[in-house]
Amino acid sequence: MMERADFAEKPLLLGQKTILRPFGPGDAERMMRILAESEVRRLTGSAANDEEASAPMSADEEERIKSWYAGRNDQSDRLDLAVADRESGELVGEVVFNEYDENAGSVNFRILIGSAGRGKGLGTEAVPLFLKYGFEKLGLHRITLEVFSFNPRAERVYVKSGFVLEGVKREDFRYNGEYVDTKIYGMLRSDYERIAGSE
Numbered sequence: 001m002m003e004r005a006d007f008a009e010k011p012l013l014l015g016q017k018t019i020l021r022p023f024g025p026g027d028a029e030r031m032m033r034i035l036a037e038s039e040v041r042r043l044t045g046s047a048a049n050d051e052e053a054s055a056p057m058s059a060d061e062e063e064r065i066k067s068w069y070a071g072r073n074d075q076s077d078r079l080d081l082a083v084a085d086r087e088s089g090e091l092v093g094e095v096v097f098n099e100y101d102e103n104a105g106s107v108n109f110r111i112l113i114g115s116a117g118r119g120k121g122l123g124t125e126a127v128p129l130f131l132k133y134g135f136e137k138l139g140l141h142r143i144t145l146e147v148f149s150f151n152p153r154a155e156r157v158y159v160k161s162g163f164v165l166e167g168v169k170r171e172d173f174r175y176n177g178e179y180v181d182t183k184i185y186g187m188l189r190s191d192y193e194r195i196a197g198s199e
């Protein structure tokens, strides 16, 4: 059996343009604004159409999000880190390892960056920084992700980071009444070691 990954530690990971850090007080308000962005809702599958994507958040949902972020540092089976723009210090999004399978040493990976941080190379830096932590410090064997076929920007960042296309769930999602494929990408420790070794 593989040694259990230590998700209880919430590290600070420093890049050139980004800082990945534990969530702190005040971050929930900012994350709430990011999660309310219609593009974020559309690309993360939190809305099924434009109307839902641009609907205001209910008070209940806001409360749920506040308590969600207040509890991120207490999780021992997953890692949620804030992504901050190093230049401005501003919180722009998050990276997550969840759905840990201890036996296989695998996790699911998610990232989202709000409009203030997008298209500036922050994702290109944050993804490999987080993967490095996953493979080198957490000792993971496999990292999986899913991305909609209407999100080529995210796909580009994943492929640049070394993820390998493993399959397509055809017409797995529906947005504005149109079916959309979900692509499955994966990265194994051996993929990571090959990339790290060639740098």
Ligand SMILES: CC(C)(COP(=O)(O)OP(=O)(O)OC[C@H]1O[C@@H](n2cnc3c(N)ncnc32)[C@H](O)[C@@H]1OP(=O)(O)O)[C@@H](O)C(=O)NCCC(=O)NCCS
Pocket (backbone or CB within 6 Å): 039, 040, 043, 044, 093, 111, 112, 113, 114, 117, 118, 119, 120, 121, 122, 123, 124, 125, 146, 147, 148, 151, 152, 153, 154, 155, 156, 157, 160
């Ligand atoms: C996906 C995401 C993390 C990428 O981070 P980012 O900081 O915006 O991305 P970067 O600026 O580092 O890089 C974007 C890359 O995509 C490319 N790109 C942008 N739009 C593109 C498009 N329509 N088609 C193909 N490539 C595109 C850019 O040219 C750049 O690649 P390059 O550096 O090789 O030129 C971020 O945009 C995001 O969170 N978006 C909203 C939520 C989301 O999509 N989450 C992922 C769900 S699976």
